[in-house]
Amino acid sequence: MQAARTFNIHHAADLQGPMQSPSRPVLYTHTLCPYxxxxxxxxxxxxxxxxxxxxxxxxxxSWYRAVNPRGLVPAVVHQGEACAESLDLCRWIDGAFxxxxxxxxxxxxxxxxxxxxxxxxxxxVSAGLDIVAGSTAYQWGIGRQPSSAQVQRFEQxxxxxxxxxxxxxxxxxCGHSRRCSLKLCVNTVGLLxxxxxxxxxxxxxxxxxxxxxxxxxxxxxxxxxxxxxxxLHKQPxxxxxxxxxxxxxxxxxxxxxxxxxxxxxxxxxxVHPHLLGDVSS
Numbered sequence: 001m002q003a004a005r006t007f008n009i010h011h012a013a014d015l016q017g018p019m020q021s022p023s024r025p026v027l028y029t030h031t032l033c034p035y036x037x038x039x040x041x042x043x044x045x046x047x048x049x050x051x052x053x054x055x056x057x058x059x060x061x062s063w064y065r066a067v068n069p070r071g072l073v074p075a076v077v078h079q080g081e082a083c084a085e086s087l088d089l090c091r092w093i094d095g096a097f098x099x100x101x102x103x104x105x106x107x108x109x110x111x112x113x114x115x116x117x118x119x120x121x122x123x124x125v126s127a128g129l130d131i132v133a134g135s136t137a138y139q140w141g142i143g144r145q146p147s148s149a150q151v152q153r154f155e156q157x158x159x160x161x162x163x164x165x166x167x168x169x170x171x172x173x174c175g176h177s178r179r180c181s182l183k184l185c186v187n188t189v190g191l192l193x194x195x196x197x198x199x200x201x202x203x204x205x206x207x208x209x210x211x212x213x214x215x216x217x218x219x220x221x222x223x224x225x226x227x228x229x230x231x232l233h234k235q236p237x238x239x240x241x242x243x244x245x246x247x248x249x250x251x252x253x254x255x256x257x258x259x260x261x262x263x264x265x266x267x268x269x270x271v272h273p274h275l276l277g278d279v280s281s
Contacts, residue, residue, distance in 0.1 A: 003044050005277070006049045025043075027039060030057050035086040044237035056267075114173075127157040158224075202217075203243075
């Protein structure tokens with residue numbers, strides 16, 4: 001089951017310039033980019049109506065640098081203002097839209113714990129890229145024969161996720177606590193920005209490690225990381241944003257790279273065929 005459709009898909013190659021959308025934010029993305037997937041997940045979770053523009057990163061239209069001078073995705077334009085950088089975009093969207101579904105905890109202690117995890121995401125992701133590259137590939141490449149130091153570093157970083165899950169009781173990184181009165185129970189901490197920031201990368205790490213190194217993430221940290229991932233993958237908004245695993249595996253085998261889409265044309269549907277119902281001419 002996927003999330004209710006709140007977006008239309010366009011391809012940048014079909015546009016003459018930046019998309020004009022007076023009321024809806026426009027997400028410029030590549031559906032295979034894990035950084036951009038963070039923003040896609042955030043918009044879906046918060047049920048924000050938006051326009052999705054797929055940018056071919058191997059052949060960007062000349063006008064795209066008017067949206068983001070660096071030529072990267074993701075970028076979001078809303079009411080004439082543009083913003084880039086995935087974590088900054090997630091924070092901005094969380095504060096600007098549908099505050100009934102926050103990704104930031106109200107309690108200062110919980111917010112501090114989430115910020116601590118967010119500040120570690122680049123180190124965690126770096127360790128994942130390193131083990132996937134192993135001893136035979138460059139960073140973002142998919143190789144073999146990781147060194148014991150690469151494995152140790154990655155599993156040490158995974159311990160941060162396990163500690164967060166154990167501390168808060170899961171199933172999300174900052175827990176799923178409930179505040180109850182005589183008549184009402186409401187969630188006070190559930191899915192947060194930390195989950196959104198890390199999930200797209202761990203999806204790719206798990207698959208690449210299974211395919212090329214016979215390394216099962218389920219055996220790391222008592223299975224805590226894969227249990228967290230499996231819970232998220234049951235959520236409709238997550239299913240909408242996730243690539244088709246078999247098609248992604250096929251692409252990994254062909255290109256032996258996590259960022260192959262930077263160099264080879266892949267439209268929005270080649271690895272996300274379930275999005276075909278959302279295309280707009």
